[in-house]
Amino acid sequence: MIDPNIPQEIAQTIVDPYAYQDGDRVDQAFATLRRDIPLGVAQPKGFEPFWVVTKHKDILHIERNNELFHNGDKATTLVDVNTDAAVREMMGGSPHLVRSLVQMDNPDHKNYRGITADQFMPQELKALETRVRAIAKSFVDHMEELGRKNDGQCDFAKDVAFLYPLHVVMELLGVPQADEPKMLKLTQELFGAADPELNRTGEERGDPKKALEALSGTVAEFIEYFTTITEDRRATPRKDIASVIANGKIDGEPLGVLEAMSYYIIVATAGHDTTSATTAGTMWELAKSPEKFARAKAEPKLVPLIVEESIRWTTPVKHFMRSATQDTEVGGQEIKKGDWMMLCYPSGNRDEDVFDDPFDFKVDRQPNRHIAFGHGAHICLGQHLARMEMRALWEELLPRLEHVELNGDPQRMVANFVCGPKSVPIKFKMA
Numbered sequence: 304m305i306d307p308n309i310p311q312e313i314a315q316t317i318v319d320p321y322a323y324q325d326g327d328r329v330d331q332a333f334a335t336l337r338r339d340i341p342l343g344v345a346q347p348k349g350f351e352p353f354w355v356v357t358k359h360k361d362i363l364h365i366e367r368n369n370e371l372f373h374n375g376d377k378a379t380t381l382v383d384v385n386t387d388a389a390v391r392e393m394m395g396g397s398p399h400l401v402r403s404l405v406q407m408d409n410p411d412h413k414n415y416r417g418i419t420a421d422q423f424m425p426q427e428l429k430a431l432e433t434r435v436r437a438i439a440k441s442f443v444d445h446m447e448e449l450g451r452k453n454d455g456q457c458d459f460a461k462d463v464a465f466l467y468p469l470h471v472v473m474e475l476l477g478v479p480q481a482d483e484p485k486m487l488k489l490t491q492e493l494f495g496a497a498d499p500e501l502n503r504t505g506e507e508r509g510d511p512k513k514a515l516e517a518l519s520g521t522v523a524e525f526i527e528y529f530t531t532i533t534e535d536r537r538a539t540p541r542k543d544i545a546s547v548i549a550n551g552k553i554d555g556e557p558l559g560v561l562e563a564m565s566y567y568i569i570v571a572t573a574g575h576d577t578t579s580a581t582t583a584g585t586m587w588e589l590a591k592s593p594e595k596f597a598r599a600k601a602e603p604k605l606v607p608l609i610v611e612e613s614i615r616w617t618t619p620v621k622h623f624m625r626s627a628t629q630d631t632e633v634g635g636q637e638i639k640k641g642d643w644m645m646l647c648y649p650s651g652n653r654d655e656d657v658f659d660d661p662f663d664f665k666v667d668r669q670p671n672r673h674i675a676f677g678h679g680a681h682i683c684l685g686q687h688l689a690r691m692e693m694r695a696l697w698e699e700l701l702p703r704l705e706h707v708e709l710n711g712d713p714q715r716m717v718a719n720f721v722c723g724p725k726s727v728p729i730k731f732k733m734a
């Protein structure tokens with residue numbers, strides 16, 4: 304059996320939000336682990352020890368066995384012991400600030416997922432395709448306009464990639480366009496809590512107590528906003544997801560207040576930030592490589608493959624945690640009941656046993672068995688929507704984009720949970 308203890312330097316890297324900003328630093332740490340300690344125990348300073356699951360097959364195994372590995376028993380994302388204790392104190396013993404689908408296990412998970420599951424199915428989404436394409440086209444028009452005003456320059460992340468998926472999901476949810484900047488700001492505070500450019504305090508990592516206060520302030524603002532939406536949609540239901548959540552029933556009873564609020568929050572945050580990061584990541588790769596851009600433009604049938612590859616490449620969700628409900632074995636290691644496991648999606652998506660040249664962005668990669676949407680019962684609810692949005696954008700944009708190149712260094716967010724590029728400056732010419 305391999306000694307499962309992960310060297311301290313690698314353990315620190317895996318939790319360090321700046322390592323994900325760097326990109327290479329975290330990729331190298333995962334590559335070393337896949338080679339030497341594919342399933343090992345990390346104990347970075349201030350953290351409870353946890354297993355780091357780096358192989359594609361082990362991540363799939365854990366995700367498939369959701370009775371053996373629970374989401375809700377411990378924190379679902381990485382937190383240090385002080386923050387965990389403070390959250391439990393604030394939440395009456397629960398390790399979660401919110402209780403959305405990702406913090407639930409069965410039977411609640413199945414029941415709550417069932418409330419909106421139909422809305423996110425491909426058949427249902429088909430009816431929205433024309434509208435999504437019109438929104439995509441309006442953003443391409445906006446980009447063209449920016450190019451005209453700014454000597455063919457824009458920041459594709461800030462000017463297009465962050466705004467387009469935001470608009471789509473807010474329209475679906477039923478949030479008025481005037482409130483989109485507020486939703487973007489709150490989402491960036493939540494996922495960018497470690498990033499001084501995006502978080503609520505404007506400070507570097509700093510005191511965990513202050514960071515948690517800021518985070519709960521963000522959650523409170525979301526809750527205040529969606530309480531008003533709930534009252535409105537109960538009084539006058541519309542054809543939007545907010546109405547489905549506000550009027551949803553489980554065993555004849557309305558959803559719990561925390562659960563309903565968390566439902567809005569997950570759709571209003573995960574529903575765009577992930578897709579935005581992926582879209583920005585695609586542009587980064589195409590602008591960097593004239594050959595790849597030329598192929599993407601010349602062969603429109605490649606768009607669905609490019610979308611899949613960009614999801615693999617960017618893997619905007621960096622991890623989720625599980626905990627074992629009983630003693631078991633994974634990848635040749637003995638796991639004890641209660642052990643905390645970190646599913647490292649970016650590592651699974653660079654696994655040399657599954658992907659040829661995993662560190663190459665291939666516009667024609669096929670098959671592409673990436674696990675960026677997770678797997679099993681918790682697999683991303685919005686995966687079909689995300690794919691549809693990205694296909695529509697690239698199908699609208701590529702035929703009109705004559706030339707594109709990087710116009711400065713792109714930047715990634717400082718975060719270790721949901722993150723990706725936050726700035727992709729480009730110089731471009733539209734046809």
Ligand code: HEM
Pocket residue numbers: 366404405406416472569570573574575577578581614618619620623648674675676677678679680681682683684685686688689
């Ligand atoms: C869950 C990734 C877009 C809503 C997840 C999970 C991942 C993920 C990794 C956890 C899966 C697991 O535990 O097995 C992504 C990526 C996206 C994306 C990479 C875009 C490229 C979206 C969109 C929505 C969405 C557009 C729209 C509402 C959700 C929800 C869950 C979820 C509600 C919780 C599902 C559950 O626990 O049952 N996503 N997501 N996501 N995602 Fe996404």
